[in-house]
Amino acid sequence: MIVESCDNITIGWNEVTLSINHVFLPIVFIGIFLHSILWFQLFLYKIKFDLSCIFSLGYVLTDIFLLNIYLIQYFVRTHSLIRSWDVSCFLETYFVLYLNVLESFCLTFLSIARYWQIIFNQNIYTLYRHCIISISIILSILILINMIVQYKFGWCIIIQKPGSRCSLAFSNVPVRIWNEIVVFVLPILICLYVSIRSLMYIRHTHSLQMTILRNHHRRLIYRFLFFYTIWLILWGPYVFVTYLDIETMTDEMEFIVVIGTTLDTTIDGILLCELDRSFEIAWRKTFFWLRKKFRLKKTHLVYPIVESRMILDTKDALFIKNVEERLDEG
Numbered sequence: 464m465i466v467e468s469c470d471n472i473t474i475g476w477n478e479v480t481l482s483i484n485h486v487f488l489p490i491v492f493i494g495i496f497l498h499s500i501l502w503f504q505l506f507l508y509k510i511k512f513d514l515s516c517i518f519s520l521g522y523v524l525t526d527i528f529l530l531n532i533y534l535i536q537y538f539v540r541t542h543s544l545i546r547s548w549d550v551s552c553f554l555e556t557y558f559v560l561y562l563n564v565l566e567s568f569c570l571t572f573l574s575i576a577r578y579w580q581i582i583f584n585q586n587i588y589t590l591y592r593h594c595i596i597s598i599s600i601i602l603s604i605l606i607l608i609n610m611i612v613q614y615k616f617g618w619c620i621i622i623q624k625p626g627s628r629c630s631l632a633f634s635n636v637p638v639r640i641w642n643e644i645v646v647f648v649l650p651i652l653i654c655l656y657v658s659i660r661s662l663m664y665i666r667h668t669h670s671l672q673m674t675i676l677r678n679h680h681r682r683l684i685y686r687f688l689f690f691y692t693i694w695l696i697l698w699g700p701y702v703f704v705t706y707l708d709i710e711t712m713t714d715e716m717e718f719i720v721v722i723g724t725t726l727d728t729t730i731d732g733i734l735l736c737e738l739d740r741s742f743e744i745a746w747r748k749t750f751f752w753l754r755k756k757f758r759l760k761k762t763h764l765v766y767p768i769v770e771s772r773m774i775l776d777t778k779d780a781l782f783i784k785n786v787e788e789r790l791d792e793g
Contacts, residue, residue, distance in 0.1 A: 475540050475542075475626065476540045476541065476626055476627065476628075477625075477626030477627065479626075480540075480627050480628065481540075481541065483718055484537060484540075484541075486722070487533070487721070487722065487725055488537060490722070490725050490726060490729050491533050491534065491537075491729070493729055494526070494530050494725075494728055494729030494730075494731075495530050495531075495534075497730070497732030497733060498523070498526060498527055498530065498731075498732040500732065501523075501732045501733075501742065501745065501746075504745035504746065504748070504749055505741070505742075505745050508744070508745055508748050510741050510744060510745055511741075512741060513588070514588040514589075514592055514595060514596075515576075515586070515588040516739060516741055517595065517596075517599060518569045518570070518572050518573040518576070518599075519569070519573065519735065519738050519739035519742070521565065521569045521599070522566055522569040522570065522573075522731075522735075522738070523731065523742075525562040525563075525566050526566075526728045526731050526732075528562055529559060529562055529563075529728050530728060530729075532554050532558065532562075533725075535554065536551065536554060536555055539551055551629070552621050552623060552629035553621070555628055555629045556621050556629050556630065556631050557610055557614070557621075557631075560631070560702070560705060561606060561607065561610060563698065563701065563702055563724070564606050564646050564702070565603065565606065566694075566698070567646065567647075567650045567651075567698075567702070568606070568650060570650070570654060570691060570694070571650040571653050571654055572598070572599075572602075573687070573738070574654045574657050574658060574687060574691075575653065575657055576588070576595075577657075577661065577680075577683055577684070577687065578657035578658075578660060578661050580680075581661045581664060581665065581680045581683075581684075582660070582661065582664055584676075606646075609645075613635075613638055617634060618633060618635040618638040619631055619633050619634075620632050620634065631705060633706065639706055639707065642706040643703070643706045643707070646702065646706065647699075647702050647706060651695065651699075654691060658684055658687065658688055658691075661680065661684050662681070662684055665677050665680055665681050665684070686737040687737070687738065689737055690734055690735075690737040690738050693727070693730075693734065694727055694731075694734075696723070697723040697724060697726055697727035698723070698724050698727050700719070700720045700723055700724075701720050701721065701723060701724040704716070704720055733746070
């Protein structure tokens with residue numbers, strides 16, 4: 464259901480909204496540049512992907528869609544000969560929100576998969592291949608059904624304001640609470656819970672052969688939490704206030720919320736190194752190439768001849784090397 468606040472057709476943005484979007488536009492261009500460089504590197508270095516990358520790839524694909532949707536909207540809204548229509552409002556509201564929700568669940572399932580790997584020492588992408596694919600498809604459909612049902616019953620409506628963005632308004636308080644809990648609060652709590660549980664499990668692992676696994680898993684959790692914290696700070700306010708009631712926000716609040724999620728989408732092109740090793744490998748190879756190209760000096764570390772820690776024998780060293788290679792691949 465679309466409620467029009469004035470004429471049947473809204474033409475472009477007013478001066479205030481246009482000036483705000485002049486701030487967003489260069490940020491979006493930077494985001495497109497960083498994501499383009501990322502994908503260029505992935506193809507250039509022939510980085511191989513498998514099922515273990517399904518959630519990280521799903522996340523980065525949503526970023527690409529969000530950036531391109533903004534450019535489409537900017538083109539439509541800033542050309543006086545092109546008038547916005549219902550499809551444009553759906554892109555601005557429902558589809559953008561759908562992609563943001565998908566990002567949230569991609570990170571949630573990625574944290575669950577790593578938790579399973581750490582606690583049970585199992586690669587779920589190999590053991591439960593068909594289950595992972597089925598869950599990914601079913602979840603995407605369920606999120607879509609949830610939004611369609613709310614739209615059809617009139618619990619969530621699109622409001623067109625002349626000269627401004629289209630926005631969502633929820634007429635049903637229980638539905639608003641349902642969305643906040645299921646779409647916003649629950650994924651965050653799951654991510655934090657499994658991350659804390661993983662760290663607690665790692666702390667109580669003491670065997671020699673598990674030391675390398677413990678350190679590797681600890682790095683995975685810390686890097687994920689670093690990425691998740693930045694993502695939550697920049698992304699969280701957008702979804703939170705959207706499901707509360709975007710109509711109660713002032714223009715200043717809306718600007719802060721939207722620029723936060725825009726910045727998050729932009730810097731993801733680099734921050735994804737913390738999320739998946741495949742992206743890290745691509746950026747690292749480019750960094751090494753630039754360092755070699757411009758003959759940048761590498762800082763050499765001086766190690767003591769005698770280390771205070773225990774010296775591992777040849778068998779243990781080979782074991783550690785093999786485990787690291789296997790962990791990096793899986």
